[in-house]
Amino acid sequence: MRTKLILALVLLAAALSAAALLLRDGGTQAPVARITWDGVLVEEIPLDGIQEPRSFTLEDASGSNRVEVEAGRIRIAQADCPDQICVKQGWISDGTVPIVCLPHKLMIEIVGGGGDLDGAAG
Amino acid sequence: MGRRVKGTARITRLALLTAIALNIFLAEAQIPAVTAVPGIKLGLANIVTVYVMFVLGPGDALLVLSARVFLGAVFSGQMMTLLYSAAGGFLSWCALCLLGRLLSRGQIWLASPVAAIFHNLGQLLAAAAVLRSWAVMAYLPYLVLAAVIAGLFTGVAAQALLKRLDKLRP
Numbered sequence: 001m002r003t004k005l006i007l008a009l010v011l012l013a014a015a016l017s018a019a020a021l022l023l024r025d026g027g028t029q030a031p032v033a034r035i036t037w038d039g040v041l042v043e044e045i046p047l048d049g050i051q052e053p054r055s056f057t058l059e060d061a062s063g064s065n066r067v068e069v070e071a072g073r074i075r076i077a078q079a080d081c082p083d084q085i086c087v088k089q090g091w092i093s094d095g096t097v098p099i100v101c102l103p104h105k106l107m108i109e110i111v112g113g114g115g116d117l118d119g120a121a122g
Numbered sequence: 123m124g125r126r127v128k129g130t131a132r133i134t135r136l137a138l139l140t141a142i143a144l145n146i147f148l149a150e151a152q153i154p155a156v157t158a159v160p161g162i163k164l165g166l167a168n169i170v171t172v173y174v175m176f177v178l179g180p181g182d183a184l185l186v187l188s189a190r191v192f193l194g195a196v197f198s199g200q201m202m203t204l205l206y207s208a209a210g211g212f213l214s215w216c217a218l219c220l221l222g223r224l225l226s227r228g229q230i231w232l233a234s235p236v237a238a239i240f241h242n243l244g245q246l247l248a249a250a251a252v253l254r255s256w257a258v259m260a261y262l263p264y265l266v267l268a269a270v271i272a273g274l275f276t277g278v279a280a281q282a283l284l285k286r287l288d289k290l291r292p
Contacts, residue, residue, distance in 0.1 A: 039253065107255060
């Protein structure tokens with residue numbers, strides 16, 4: 001009985017996760033990349049308005065990250081941390097998952113004006 | 123079972139188990155990441171944690187786990203992962219303690235996926251605390267799915283290990 005309950009909970013967790021992944025609405029109307037550093041908002045970049053690619057470097061005592069922006073997408077192109085997780089993640093163009101550089105406490109998430117659409121569709 | 127073993131014999135056994143777990147951990151670290159989502163891995167070293175929890179008890183499991191987590195961070199050269207591994211490890215240890223009371227020895231395979239889910243949850247909570255943002259929780263569905271699959275795999279492995287090792291005892 002206990003076994004079945006625990007098994008059911010595990011499967012429920014898996015099913016809910018799968019549902020969350022399938023149903024989530026990553027697409028946004030006007031994506032805006034929001035860069036936060038140590039919990040503080042550093043920069044907000046509207047990704048739709050970008051004509052030509054640009055890059056800039058964020059640097060502090062803990063290290064540096066080079067951020068690249070193109071029309072509709074953003075990535076961390078270079079980082080001086082050992083694990084390179086943020087670089088390997090590559091481009092993001094929707095709000096599905098943020099890019100995170102834990103060693104430098106840097107995070108890039110995409111938020112957008114898709115909010116009211118979600119409400120209507122939900 | 124091995125519960126009554128004391129002194130040098132106990133230390134030797136725990137050291138041996140830690141060494142095994144550490145080797146598995148480091149060998150697994152050489153496998154390239156399968157997905158772009160950070161934090162997804164098999165977690166083969168947890169076979170040892172689950173085994174110790176059910177055979178030697180929660181105290182010994184915590185000893186082996188913390189020694190492995192610390193030495194794993196040292197040997198893999200990524201000290202900053204220590205915080206996340208420790209948070210995940212501790213939370214999954216708590217879950218395993220509870221499951222150790224609820225489950226019998228034949229149901230160990232089920233303990234592992236639950237522990238894996240809590241491990242990933244602990245890591246994300248630590249990351250959320252470091253970044254001071256809940257946005258990292260967007261990773262949770264990926265990590266829970268991966269934890270269930272990988273956890274069932276390591277759980278079945280731990281169950282098989284227990285069965286074989288039981289045969290070795292007089």
